[in-house]
Amino acid sequence: MKKTSADVLPVEGVYGDEPLLAVDDLHVEFRTRAGIVRAVNGVSYTVNPGETLAVLGESGSGKSVTAQAIMGILDMPPAHIPHGEIRFKGTDLLKLSEEARTQVRGQRIAMIFQDALSALNPVFTVGWQISEMFRVHRGMSKADAMKKAVELMDRVRIPAARQRVNDYPHQFSGGMRQRIMIAMSIALDPEVLIADEPTTALDVTVQAQIMDLLADLQRESQMGLILITHDLGVVADVADKIAVMYAGRIVERASVHDIYRAPAHPYTKGLLESIPRVDLKGQDLYAIKGLPPNLLELPTGCAFHPRCPYRQDNCVTDVPPLYQISGTRGSACHYWREVLDGER
């Protein structure tokens, strides 16, 4: 590997026992006129090289805000991080200068978004936009950078890359645009890739292509992948471990096999049971009752208690910690044993 600016980043430090990326007790709040919106309330998770962490949650669960905090792309204000650490190879990103942060962003930790069309600039060719990464961060000449852009487009399997490198974003289909986004995000060989609902806007067959591509790229480069999604199917297909978020907290953390076999939090259990199943055709689906919480006025105690079939009196008053069930498995439910045993 040739020496590049990325190698002289302040983020080398001690990296022995530390995971590649660790989010530790992160809090994010938005100070709005209507009050303080507590979007993230003490989230912790880790990702290691070659590992896929799925962050599962609905809109407003804080899953995307956490990712934006990792990337350092939250608008502050109104966003505010009163507490928490985001350690990349042992260095707390939140304590870095803005300059050092910019070095990490895009080069060491990259992100792809749901809406590839709006993330690409419509007035520049895709080749120009991909090669920009090399010109700006690696100081390459225009010609060399363009060559690299074609290589990358090949790598993300865009057919006829050499001919299409001078096309504009609108000339590509949704799936191809998402590939271009992926090409840009992996251009500088990041160690962590955050994919925020990367296939939600795409059709099923195209979604399968993109997930396949991401898995291949990860195998080749041993990136740590954080996959943010609401789709239980996608998670089951690709994830190694899962963090389920609800109302800004992680309510359950487990390996993918454990969680689908036996969920330990009523919310996870409800989500899994509400999936239409063949043997239940003609019957009502299981539906989690009630509505997602209002982040301005979170319920007291466990935020899920108004919708929970396992609720007891102390759920209304006591915030459940993330109880350790075994190893890395955890559930933020006072009655995780009952949930795990399937009693109700």
Place this chain on the structure above:
Amino acid sequence: MVNGDRILEVRDLVKHFPLTQGILFKRQIGAIKAVDGVSFDLHKGETLGIVGESGCGKSTLAKVLMALERPTSGSVLINGRDIGRAKGAELKRMRRNIQMVMQDPYTSLNPRMTVGDIVGEPFEIHTEVAPKGDRRKKVQELLDVVGLNPDHINRYPHQFSGGQRQRIGIARGLALQPEIIVCDEPVSALDVSIQAQVINLLERLQNEFDLAYIFIAHDLSVVRHISDRVGVMYLGKFVELGKDTEIYDKPAHPYTQALLSAVPVPDPEGREQRERIILQGDPPSPANPPSGCRFRTRCWKAQEICAEEEPLLQIRPGTGHESACHFAETHDVVHIG
């Protein structure tokens, strides 16, 4: 479960959008063939699911059924009368029998109307349905039926969550007591935990009012749950049409097989062994579809005949339901692995 009377008959339905060039003297240079020869029946109390990817024409089909777009050719017969050619008072009367639930609960409700005005608008348009004095009571009944608090009649849409708004849209669709409701992606904009509530509501209403649904969605597992029959669309045509069990357990068309195998299964067990047919490339443009079979450019079974001869939607040897493939053979892609 095809037992009721046939209330909707769609025959050779075609909808082309002309592509024109020039400002003053418009010249047609081609056409987007959004719907290109679709035929099916719908019976009372039945649900026909329609699945397909974006650009396959399923939303245009919904618009033509709703007489929001005029068909280029073909007919849409509701109880024997063609809504595609109806005009004026007759069209208005026919609309009472076919209503829709739209995808986006945020844009489908007028933000400057109260819930009472939104759900009551059908009665204001079709004044013969409910006398003026009864309308408010009827609106409150409808809100109650869809699981909303009837006292919230004076609230505005932004005071409700996505799932509740979708209930308001459903109440509006029910107001005229139609026999057919076209649901265009009715749950895809909702949170996962809310989708099940809305699907259950739609099923309950179907039983209660003997409704027939055209249920358009891209989520195959939801379609399977709610549908009696399923049609798979590709580039403006049905490639396969059959009972839900036939489509899901014995798909005969390669596209259906690819579509089913691409759906992520919410179960990590055995995911490495699962059969995956990953199609190459994107669907071709509906302005210039391939000759013969439209799927042949992405099909692993394609032969010369596929480019020359268009496969018709018919029951093929060895299969029990209609499919449009020269080489149709049933192949269970869901249960292997």
Place this chain on the structure above:
Amino acid sequence: MNEATGQSGHTSALAEAPTPGGLPKAKSGRPASLWSDAWADLRRKPIFLISCGIIAVLVLMAMWPSLFSSVDPFNARTCELATARQLPSAGHPFGRDNLGCDLYARTIYGAANSLVIGISTTIFAALIGGLLGLVAGFFGGATDTVASRVTEIFFAIPSILGALLIGSTFRDSGLGIWLVVISLTVLGWPMTFRIMRAAVITAKSQDFVVAARALGAGPGRIMFRHLLPNALAPVIVVATINLGGFIAAEAALSYLGVGVQPPEISWGLMIADAQRRFLEAPLPLIFPAVFLSITVLAFIMLGDAVRDALDPKLR
């Protein structure tokens, strides 16, 4: 079964939610509508009450100026050239103008012409431009093309030049200040047209319009129930801002000899007259200008309050 619990779950959640202020509860029995809710909201808004108060005083001033001033400025004997540009004194609170006439009386009596021109032109321009914009935006196609081209022709005419042309052509028609209103309206509506048309086109693409069509709603209902309320906000803002512009434009026309002519009085005319000797005597310009500003401000505040009241999200 689960569905039932789901319902009770969220109906109670909603019942617990605070009722947003100003919305009459359903139990009161009267159905709410956008307009009745907007009215209920406006009645409690200080900005709306203040602006209405100011406008009421101005209207009173325009209709019965003698209530405010005992001096009749149309009576030439009240002016004395010898006292020209006299500073405020007892009986002449604003002082005297360049011709020695009482400035206070003239300002009060000038309100009538200025308000009639400003308000009428604003209303006519908003009505004509708004309606045409609504129709052109809704029907699109050939209707839109024709309407838009016509508007562009009007846009191309320099306003003052156009008004000058109309004013001088029909000088002898005996229309008086209404001629000013007509010429300013003719040149003022295209702006409203463009804004309304753009807002209607945006609103038209929303699903609720499709839903209304699917219910069988005719063009009239779609335009006036669905599109107009959703396209009105920018038109109100621009109309109230334009109001001041029209009163000022009247001054320019008077200056060029086609607007209100002496011995008639208007704020525009007074400002135009006072301009020449502003450095020696600023007051004859400042007083009518202050009245003009207060008028414009009051209408802008009114417009803002109405616009906010018509948006349920802001209540």
